[in-house]
Amino acid sequence: MVALSLELPPTAMTTLASTPTSEPKLLAEPFFIGPLEVNPPILQAPMAGFTNYAFRQIVREYGGAGLLATEMVNARGFVWLDEQEAEHPDRLWGVADEPRPLAVQIWDNDPATMAKVGERLAQQYRVSVVDINFGCPVRQVTQKAHSGSYLLRDPDRMGRIIEQVVAACGSTPVTAKIRLGCTRDQINAIDIAQVVEGAGAAALTVHGRTAADMFRGSADWDQISKIKPHLSRIPLIGNGDLDSAEKVVDAFRRYAVDGVMIARASLGKPWLFSQAAAAVRGQPVPEEPTLTEQQELLIHHFDLVCQRFGEKKACILMRKYACCYAQGRRGAREFRKRVATLETPEEFYAIVKNFFPREEAVEI
Numbered sequence: 019m020v021a022l023s024l025e026l027p028p029t030a031m032t033t034l035a036s037t038p039t040s041e042p043k044l045l046a047e048p049f050f051i052g053p054l055e056v057n058p059p060i061l062q063a064p065m066a067g068f069t070n071y072a073f074r075q076i077v078r079e080y081g082g083a084g085l086l087a088t089e090m091v092n093a094r095g096f097v098w099l100d101e102q103e104a105e106h107p108d109r110l111w112g113v114a115d116e117p118r119p120l121a122v123q124i125w126d127n128d129p130a131t132m133a134k135v136g137e138r139l140a141q142q143y144r145v146s147v148v149d150i151n152f153g154c155p156v157r158q159v160t161q162k163a164h165s166g167s168y169l170l171r172d173p174d175r176m177g178r179i180i181e182q183v184v185a186a187c188g189s190t191p192v193t194a195k196i197r198l199g200c201t202r203d204q205i206n207a208i209d210i211a212q213v214v215e216g217a218g219a220a221a222l223t224v225h226g227r228t229a230a231d232m233f234r235g236s237a238d239w240d241q242i243s244k245i246k247p248h249l250s251r252i253p254l255i256g257n258g259d260l261d262s263a264e265k266v267v268d269a270f271r272r273y274a275v276d277g278v279m280i281a282r283a284s285l286g287k288p289w290l291f292s293q294a295a296a297a298v299r300g301q302p303v304p305e306e307p308t309l310t311e312q313q314e315l316l317i318h319h320f321d322l323v324c325q326r327f328g329e330k331k332a333c334i335l336m337r338k339y340a341c342c343y344a345q346g347r348r349g350a351r352e353f354r355k356r357v358a359t360l361e362t363p364e365e366f367y368a369i370v371k372n373f374f375p376r377e378e379a380v381e382i
């Protein structure tokens with residue numbers, strides 16, 4: 019176990035390191051999304067192209083995430099597939115049968131289409147949460163489909179979407195994920211939060227950047243925090259730039275959030291949730307898996323992807339997943355170069371065995 023070194027004031031330290039005779043005091047309490055307890059209050063973020071069943075299964079095996087989420091699913095595409103009596107989207111791989119709690123995220127700008135899909139997810143798939151994407155800044159979604167973060171300029175429509183999805187989902191809670199606004203000089207997250215709550219959502223997640231920021235700059239957690247006093251009923255989940263157990267602890271200590279959500283950092287470190295969960299519980303933080311364990315993890319990830327997509331496609335998909343595991347490590351470039359042309363499982367096993375980077379890069 020690694021001793022957690024935190025830059026906390028003495029009061030916070032006292033909270034974390036409670037006396038041995040008492041239960042360690044929680045830095046962050048579990049919270050509820052409707053009837054669902056999120057415990058620990060640390061959520062795995064939806065990430066298109068990444069947080070499929072294979073990734074979620076790995077996160078689940080390490081533990082520490084109180085709620086897992088799929089990639090975003092396009093509601094219009096889902097309805098179209100239904101009309102063609104075709105198989106449901108690949109992005110719903112695993113959703114019908116995998117353990118709960120599980121949130122499925124959907125996007126579109128048409129309230130009726132969103133409601134139709136919300137109902138299917140609630141009734142047929144029996145998901146724990148239907149989450150609505152109002153944060154995606156990608157052109158395909160904003161300019162072409164007037165959805166995702168594009169809707170932050172249209173709170174009325176956001177409200178109608180949420181109301182109709184909530185009505186269609188019955189007892190299944192509906193949540194919303196937003197950014198702070200469209201641009202830095204059009205931050206309207208407080209107004210939006212009130213619309214989200216007023217329309218009947220059960221939780222709000224805020225990524226502390228604007229749509230125009232894309233991923234530039236830093237997430238503004240002060241802006242996230244400012245939303246809290248304006249919510250009377252629903253929990254607030256903060257998101258952005260959390261890449262260590264220390265940062266998660268710090269976010270709970272400094273900002274008025276009920277939960278936190280982790281995205282990019284978990285792609286190469288799916289064990290991060292378990293480390294963060296231990297830290298907020300005041301328990302010793304589990305060490306990173308050893309090199310051998312990480313190599314085994316890559317093979318496990320590959321096997322899970324193969325089960326769905328077959329070896330050929332799994333090799334192509336694994337090119338990007340494997341690179342995440344190597345990111346920030348010395349030797350990552352060589353590993354990436356080799357993985358980029360991966361064609362067969364045998365090649366993958368050999369690359370993982372011989373070229374998976376051994377150590378973290380030293381920051382200069």
Ligand SMILES: Cc1cc2nc3c(=O)[nH]c(=O)nc-3n(C[C@H](O)[C@H](O)[C@H](O)COP(=O)(O)O)c2cc1C
Nearest residue numbers: 063064065066089090195225258259260280281282
């Ligand atoms: C590759 C990628 C795909 C993403 N896909 C989604 C998505 O499908 N739905 C969503 O709400 N956010 C999506 N996001 C945004 C993340 O959920 C998260 O809000 C953002 O990355 C900030 O958190 P982080 O700093 O922990 O990465 C995506 C981010 C990345 C990097």
